[in-house]
Amino acid sequence: MRPLMLLVLCSALAVVSAPRVLAQDKPMIEEVKARGILRAGVKNDAPHLGFVDEKGNLVGFEIDLITDIAKRLGVKLELEPVKASNRVQLLQQKRVDLLIATVSHYRSRDRVVDFTIPYLYTPQTLLVKKASGITSLADLAGKRVGVDAGAGAVKKIPEAQPKATVQTFQGWPEAFFALQRGTVDAVATDNILLAGLRVAAPKPDDYVLLKEGSFYSGGYYAVALRENDSKSRDELNFLLQDQWKDGTWQRAFDKWLGKDSALKMTLADFDNFKMLVWDE
Amino acid sequence: MHLDWAILWGNPGLLILQGLLVTLQLSAWTLLLAFLIGLLVGVVRWLGFRVAEPFCWLYVEVARNTPPVVQILFWYFSASYLMPGWLFIGLRDVGYEFGAAVVALAIYHGAFIAEVVRAGLNSVPGSQFDAARALGLRFRQSLLRILAPQAVRIALPPFVNEATSIVKNTSLAMAIGVTELTYQYKHIDSFLFRGVEALAAVTVIYLMLCLVIAGLGHLLSKRLSKHVARRDPPLALTSE
Numbered sequence: 001m002r003p004l005m006l007l008v009l010c011s012a013l014a015v016v017s018a019p020r021v022l023a024q025d026k027p028m029i030e031e032v033k034a035r036g037i038l039r040a041g042v043k044n045d046a047p048h049l050g051f052v053d054e055k056g057n058l059v060g061f062e063i064d065l066i067t068d069i070a071k072r073l074g075v076k077l078e079l080e081p082v083k084a085s086n087r088v089q090l091l092q093q094k095r096v097d098l099l100i101a102t103v104s105h106y107r108s109r110d111r112v113v114d115f116t117i118p119y120l121y122t123p124q125t126l127l128v129k130k131a132s133g134i135t136s137l138a139d140l141a142g143k144r145v146g147v148d149a150g151a152g153a154v155k156k157i158p159e160a161q162p163k164a165t166v167q168t169f170q171g172w173p174e175a176f177f178a179l180q181r182g183t184v185d186a187v188a189t190d191n192i193l194l195a196g197l198r199v200a201a202p203k204p205d206d207y208v209l210l211k212e213g214s215f216y217s218g219g220y221y222a223v224a225l226r227e228n229d230s231k232s233r234d235e236l237n238f239l240l241q242d243q244w245k246d247g248t249w250q251r252a253f254d255k256w257l258g259k260d261s262a263l264k265m266t267l268a269d270f271d272n273f274k275m276l277v278w279d280e
Numbered sequence: 281m282h283l284d285w286a287i288l289w290g291n292p293g294l295l296i297l298q299g300l301l302v303t304l305q306l307s308a309w310t311l312l313l314a315f316l317i318g319l320l321v322g323v324v325r326w327l328g329f330r331v332a333e334p335f336c337w338l339y340v341e342v343a344r345n346t347p348p349v350v351q352i353l354f355w356y357f358s359a360s361y362l363m364p365g366w367l368f369i370g371l372r373d374v375g376y377e378f379g380a381a382v383v384a385l386a387i388y389h390g391a392f393i394a395e396v397v398r399a400g401l402n403s404v405p406g407s408q409f410d411a412a413r414a415l416g417l418r419f420r421q422s423l424l425r426i427l428a429p430q431a432v433r434i435a436l437p438p439f440v441n442e443a444t445s446i447v448k449n450t451s452l453a454m455a456i457g458v459t460e461l462t463y464q465y466k467h468i469d470s471f472l473f474r475g476v477e478a479l480a481a482v483t484v485i486y487l488m489l490c491l492v493i494a495g496l497g498h499l500l501s502k503r504l505s506k507h508v509a510r511r512d513p514p515l516a517l518t519s520e
Binding site for chain 2: 084085088089106108109111112113144149152154165167168169170174183
């Protein structure tokens, strides 16, 4: 190899592999209080959790929780819509202070960012036609299940029920349309998405969500923070618990997912979620 | 940002290797099919068969002038209009993603290869063909022994270009859930939060694949042009 090429390659390699020297950071929560603004990474395309309503406002269950947290901290709130593909990068580059954006707490992710206690458990389940008689994962043997081409269900359904056939679709509306036409027997994803599809159907009562015991997977949604910032994590944990104790959490739940919402879901639909609450 | 390259030796690395295997299979099948399509259509267009030529022209223009990702989505999601419903559903039951990606990419790249083949054949002066025929060679002989060897030499570099472009375009198959390299990158990014490391690895792998193909093409090209170089020494040697 010519020396010049070697030089170019080596310098490229050096740039890529150079270790970053990180200054000891102030806890995020102190920076936020000093700045007077909390910048939260949120979803703008997750129905009922973080989405844009008819008036163009960013609203939802997660938005209500974080708005209340900002109020308790006494700071202004700035919402930054994030995508699954850029949310961690935005957090690590300090463009946002935290993520409350349907991030499930996994061990593998915990090696990259830190998480608070979960604020919701979201089971992944199946939407079927009531007349089909499917009531459990076992009934899915030999049936067709529709999923989104990019979703985790592509891998998880064959693990939960190897005898089911997975058909992928461009998006959830297409998968649900296939269920209506009968080309698939079930649609698999997060229960909130499924409840939303069901409510939007011409005859919602023709469809049912499989209940507890037939969840094929699920995730604990938690607020994601940068690594090694236990002061901020403590403070957010306490605030989340305060929200649970004084009913703020329940109000947000009722408004967006529960009895006051179109979805009319109950805590049983969320595997009887109960927040961890620590004594004083 | 904390980058941890060691994760590439763990589970994410295995996912990337699985993706590489799918990318290689996808590229190989696509290249084979695209080459066959391109050869057929290119020769037909060069010969100018009055009946078949317009269809080949239409095919080349449609396939070349629509985005490959749209064609992939078409063959996976919308092709039910072209094939009977039961066949479409049945295909999708057996994991039609891979097949749809191969068909779509082969149709897309087949059009380019057809033009490469046609250009190669056109670049040999027609008088050579006439001369071969006048010398008593049969049609097939004139084509295979006089025209083809010269055309192949000229068509090889653009064909190698197409081959590298096939490897790169296999990444579009992630749109329909084919678990190739780019899909695995996205999976690692969204589930393990190790997108930067995975993307760097995937980029290097694509780069190496394409460089290897380009290198092989270069070697082959040199080999095919050996006698040309002997007969036609470079200017630097003759100018003395």
